[in-house]
Amino acid sequence: MEPYEPQEIERRWQTVWADEGTWEVPNPGQPAFDDTKPKSYVLVMLPYPSGEPHIGHLKVYAIGDAIAHYKRRNGYRVMQPMGYDAFGLPAENNAIKTGVHPREATDRSIASYRHWFRRWGISIDWTRELATSDPSYYRWTQWIFLKLLERGLAYRKEAAVKWCPKDATVLANEQVIDGRCERCGTPVEVRQLEQWFFRITDYADRLLDDLEGIDWPEHVKTMQRNWIGRSEGAEVTFRCEELGIDYPVFTTRPDTLFGATFFVLAPEHPDVFRLAAGTPEEDRVHEYVNRAIAESAEDRSSEERPKTGVSLGRTVTNPVNGERIPMFVADYVLMEYGTGAIMAVPAHDQRDHDFARAFDLEIRQVVAPADDKEEQPATDPAAPGSEQARITGRPSGSLADEEVAGIGAGPFLGHSGNERLINSGDFTGMSSPEATRSITEWLAKDGRGRPSVSYRLRDWLLSRQRYWGCPIPVVYCDGCGLVPVPEDQLPVLLPDVQDYAPKGKSPLASAEDWVATECPRCGGPARRETDTMDTFVDSSWYFLRYCDARNDKAAWDREVVRSWMPVDQYIGGVEHAILHLMYARFFVKALADLSLLDVQEPFDALFTIGMITREGAKMSSSKGNFVDPAEYVERYGADTARSYVLFIGAPDQDADWTDKGVEGVHRFLARLWRLKEEVVERTEPAISDERGATSDQPGNPHALLAKAHWAIDKVTRDIERGFQFNTAIAAVMELVNEAYRLKDGLYGHPAGDAALRFATATAGSLLFPFAPHLGAEVYEAVEGSRVWEEPWPKPDPTMLESDTFTLVVQVNGKLRARVEAAVDAPKDELVRLALGTEAVKRHLDGKEIVKEVVVPGKLVNLVVR
RNA sequence: GCGGACGUGGCGGAAUUGGUAUACGCGCCAGGUUUAGGUCCUGGUGGGCCAUUGGCCCGUGGAGGUUCGAGUCCUCUCGUCCGCACCA
Numbered sequence: 001m002e003p004y005e006p007q008e009i010e011r012r013w014q015t016v017w018a019d020e021g022t023w024e025v026p027n028p029g030q031p032a033f034d035d036t037k038p039k040s041y042v043l044v045m046l047p048y049p050s051g052e053p054h055i056g057h058l059k060v061y062a063i064g065d066a067i068a069h070y071k072r073r074n075g076y077r078v079m080q081p082m083g084y085d086a087f088g089l090p091a092e093n094n095a096i097k098t099g100v101h102p103r104e105a106t107d108r109s110i111a112s113y114r115h116w117f118r119r120w121g122i123s124i125d126w127t128r129e130l131a132t133s134d135p136s137y138y139r140w141t142q143w144i145f146l147k148l149l150e151r152g153l154a155y156r157k158e159a160a161v162k163w164c165p166k167d168a169t170v171l172a173n174e175q176v177i178d179g180r181c182e183r184c185g186t187p188v189e190v191r192q193l194e195q196w197f198f199r200i201t202d203y204a205d206r207l208l209d210d211l212e213g214i215d216w217p218e219h220v221k222t223m224q225r226n227w228i229g230r231s232e233g234a235e236v237t238f239r240c241e242e243l244g245i246d247y248p249v250f251t252t253r254p255d256t257l258f259g260a261t262f263f264v265l266a267p268e269h270p271d272v273f274r275l276a277a278g279t280p281e282e283d284r285v286h287e288y289v290n291r292a293i294a295e296s297a298e299d300r301s302s303e304e305r306p307k308t309g310v311s312l313g314r315t316v317t318n319p320v321n322g323e324r325i326p327m328f329v330a331d332y333v334l335m336e337y338g339t340g341a342i343m344a345v346p347a348h349d350q351r352d353h354d355f356a357r358a359f360d361l362e363i364r365q366v367v368a369p370a371d372d373k374e375e376q377p378a379t380d381p382a383a384p385g386s387e388q389a390r391i392t393g394r395p396s397g398s399l400a401d402e403e404v405a406g407i408g409a410g411p412f413l414g415h416s417g418n419e420r421l422i423n424s425g426d427f428t429g430m431s432s433p434e435a436t437r438s439i440t441e442w443l444a445k446d447g448r449g450r451p452s453v454s455y456r457l458r459d460w461l462l463s464r465q466r467y468w469g470c471p472i473p474v475v476y477c478d479g480c481g482l483v484p485v486p487e488d489q490l491p492v493l494l495p496d497v498q499d500y501a502p503k504g505k506s507p508l509a510s511a512e513d514w515v516a517t518e519c520p521r522c523g524g525p526a527r528r529e530t531d532t533m534d535t536f537v538d539s540s541w542y543f544l545r546y547c548d549a550r551n552d553k554a555a556w557d558r559e560v561v562r563s564w565m566p567v568d569q570y571i572g573g574v575e576h577a578i579l580h581l582m583y584a585r586f587f588v589k590a591l592a593d594l595s596l597l598d599v600q601e602p603f604d605a606l607f608t609i610g611m612i613t614r615e616g617a618k619m620s621s622s623k624g625n626f627v628d629p630a631e632y633v634e635r636y637g638a639d640t641a642r643s644y645v646l647f648i649g650a651p652d653q654d655a656d657w658t659d660k661g662v663e664g665v666h667r668f669l670a671r672l673w674r675l676k677e678e679v680v681e682r683t684e685p686a687i688s689d690e691r692g693a694t695s696d697q698p699g700n701p702h703a704l705l706a707k708a709h710w711a712i713d714k715v716t717r718d719i720e721r722g723f724q725f726n727t728a729i730a731a732v733m734e735l736v737n738e739a740y741r742l743k744d745g746l747y748g749h750p751a752g753d754a755a756l757r758f759a760t761a762t763a764g765s766l767l768f769p770f771a772p773h774l775g776a777e778v779y780e781a782v783e784g785s786r787v788w789e790e791p792w793p794k795p796d797p798t799m800l801e802s803d804t805f806t807l808v809v810q811v812n813g814k815l816r817a818r819v820e821a822a823v824d825a826p827k828d829e830l831v832r833l834a835l836g837t838e839a840v841k842r843h844l845d846g847k848e849i850v851k852e853v854v855v856p857g858k859l860v861n862l863v864v865r
Numbered sequence: 866g867c868g869g870a871c872g873u874g875g876c877g878g879a880a881u882u883g884g885u886a887u888a889c890g891c892g893c894c895a896g897g898u899u900u901a902g903g904u905c906c907u908g909g910u911g912g913g914c915c916a917u918u919g920g921c922c923c924g925u926g927g928a929g930g931u932u933c934g935a936g937u938c939c940u941c942u943c944g945u946c947c948g949c950a951c952c953a
Contacts (some may be wrong), residue, residue, distance in 0.1 A: 218869080219869050219870065222868065222869060223869085223948060226868065226949055226950095227948095229952065231952075250952095250953065251953060252952095252953065253953080307951085332951045332953095333953080334953090337952045338952075343953080344953085352953080455952090456949095456952050574947085577948080578948085578949095648877060649878060650878090655877075657877095658877070660876095660877095660891050661876095664889095664890050670905095671905095726879085726889085726890095727878095727879065727880095727889075730878095730889035731889080740906080806885075808884070808885050810884085810885090810933085812934090813932090815885060818885070839920090842920095851933060852933090853884090853933045853934075855884060858885090859884055859885080859934090861884080861933055861934060862933090863933050
């Protein structure tokens with residue numbers, strides 16, 4: 001008997017798959033295209049090539065591969081491609097440090113990833129391989145950019161960026177630590193620079209609504225909904241009479257308009273200086289605004305920090321009651337959201353409340369809980385221990401009216417739907433929702449307000465003042481202004497530079513020969529755009545390119561993409577739940593609007609994978625506790641490493657890696673190997689029927705055959721039910737254990753050759769999606785054919801059934817006995833069996849049976865008194 | 866604060882619709898094979914109490930509830946993790 005040598009077995013099968021191009025799948029119109037099979041596009045998020053693949057990669061590709069194999073054997077034409085998200089900061093930072101060109105480091109890393117994907121035996125169609133940093137790819141990234149530009153979905157606008165005055169450089173947000181430059185410690189300034197944006201906000205509603213129709217985890221959908229942050233409310237106009245300017249504000253609570261007691265503008269609001277001009281507050285406003293604008297977003301957004309602001313020395317008129325309320329500038333109001341100005345209702349908003357307290361402004365309650373007997377005893381509205389006293393924490397007798405609802409302790413934020421308006425003119429007494437509607441309608445009649453929707457989502461800022469990215473294909477001409485590079489001049493190649501370090505401009509600016517160009521429109525001198533694109537742009541369409549990866553005439557052929565899209569199963573980490581998945585959805589919708597695509601959503605189904613911890617701890621460089629997949633693949637083989645990451649827990653949950661556990665899975669694979677060795681050596685292939693039973697062989701095959709069919713059924717259902725590979729593998733373990741116990745008849749008659757061969761081949765077949773090398777090896781040894789060419793097995797229903805079952809007997813819901821019963825026994829027979837057991841007799845002694853619960857095929861519960 | 870996920874043996878984790886809690890693996894214990902160790906094969910292994918076979922009680926973070934019956938459903942509560950967060 002040969003020992004289990006995974007290295008040898010795995011090399012053998014990998015060679016077969018590579019030589020024969022087993023996992024290549026043709027496009028329509030190509031030879032060998034099989035239009036009788038339905039398509040299935042199984043896609044794992046493409047890796048960012050940095051160093052070598054880690055254990056998370058092993059997990060996510062093991063999952064994707066299991067799905068791909070399962071789909072193939074269920075009759076699908078499966079595309080599983082591979083590529084690399086190869087542009088990006090880590091390679092560039094490494095270049096700054098070491099001087100090694102990012103392309104060189106990236107290519108090295110890609111070679112390593114490619115090597116390991118093959119070594120892991122992942123069933124990839126390598127003819128579709130791509131790297132986003134390759135000109136044959138980014139040419140089309142640039143082309144898409146130009147399409148979006150043409151459509152008005154890409155535009156330029158001034159935006160604030162972080163600037164270090166000492167290094168004379170723009171900094172990425174991650175390079176700003178506590179408001180200071182991470183390299184020299186100089187406080188960072190904010191500069192307004194022209195930046196490129198994609199108009200993703202135009203798609204906010206569609207991105208929100210279309211979440212309904214896709215099969216994604218609920219928590220990911222929720223994150224996307226929160227990120228889009230759609231709020232319905234009203235835009236209401238407040239007028240500054242002194243200067244004759246109207247200021248619209250957005251509010252979700254028009255019902256609280258009568259409680260607006262002041263008005264606040266964001267420091268970035270363009271009118272702030274104009275408003276303060278000539279007032280005694282002018283100097284203080286300038287000082288405040290300059291300080292606020294220079295502060296980091298992180299500092300400003302800390303919720304604990306006390307409210308600050310200064311008066312503008314002006315007032316606006318509240319349109320619902322004509323009251324003049326004071327104007328302030330304060331940094332808790334954000335320019336990016338709504339209109340950059342708010343009406344402040346301190347009685348019903350925590351932030352406004354904090355501000356009012358700090359500046360001693362009026363807090364006027366206009367919404368109160370509807371009358372409720374429990375809450376308002378007629379005699380003593382604030383008796384100690386009553387609802388009111390508890391809210392404010394004060395003894396009775398000391399409460400002012402407005403404090404009854406808790407104003408003294410904080411704003412009243414009731415959302416029970418039971419609130420009614422007070423102190424609100426004609427609207428007093430209305431419920432909150434009713435008042436929201438009525439007040440908005442009333443204001444809309446004379447143009448002082450209208451229903452409005454606001455979003456948290458911002459346009460996508462895509463320019464990066466960085467080297468290692470896709471050049472933005474536009475030029476600036478003194479005569480013609482901004483000119484897109486014509487399609488036939490693409491790609492705009494990324495030039496080589498000596499110094500990658502950012503200097504306030506993109507490093508590309510130093511490539512003078514490259515920057516200086518000629519205007520495609522007038523032929524005059526022009527300069528190239530030196531910013532590069534965010535790498536999320538590259539990864540927002542790669543799944544389209546896979547469909548038609550070798551097309552050098554177009555980004556893709558629409559018919560070819562139509563034949564593959566949408567992706568049927570997308571698999572990746574939750575860390576991309578928002579940005580990547582939102583951007584890719586936006587791209588697909590925009591491209592569909594340009595009549596370049598025929599789908600509205602890229603990813604029909606999404607599966608997010610859990611993290612792997614080690615011995616209960618998160619893996620991190622500070623702990624130095626990384627699991628290096630190479631180490632395990634070399635020691636135990638790829639099949640063990642892959643099976644283990646799938647076995648330790650449900651794939652969407654976090655799972656804990658232990659070295660002992662790996663050994664357990666390796667033991668199991670070796671056990672299956674030895675079973676195969678023994679079976680092949682000592683049994684003869686027999687002519688067997690479909691379920692593996694033969695009539696002319698000695699032995700007692702039924703128990704083992706039943707177990708094999710049980711395993712087929714269990715594994716199939718576990719995969720169908722949300723990819724529960726952990727329990728699927730456990731079922732194959734049970735089958736192998738059963739084969740060991742029954743092969744020599746430890747409990748009676750040996751199982752016989754046919755049953756043993758069937759059980760062994762079935763174990764190999766069921767294990768194939770998880771441990772493809774061993775699965776193929778075992779199956780070939782027993783059956784003489786290639787398991788991936790065999791359809792996925794189907795259980796024989798008659799083998800899943802049994803003549804008898806274990807009847808559970810309970811007395812008062814407690815388990816008292818188990819007894820074998822015929823499957824078709826009638827209810828009264830089951831009760832008779834239950835009553836016949838010793839344990840039941842004991843528990844029934846002297847008691848009266850008041851009820852008999854009988855669940856046929858399951859249990860009898862006798863209720864006694 | 867808002868939103869979401871999760872709490873089950875010594876450990877990782879199982880448990881279709883409410884119906885035998887702890888499958889499978891690790892660890893541990895016992896027996897066997899082997900020149901020996903590792904390997905390999907078989908069996909046992911939630912806790913407590915009594916015991917000769919066996920039996921009784923408790924047990925899925927905690928407290929209630931619904932039900933003949935709850936890990937599973939409902940209410941409250943504690944804890945851990947994740948996402949968002951001055952978004953008007």
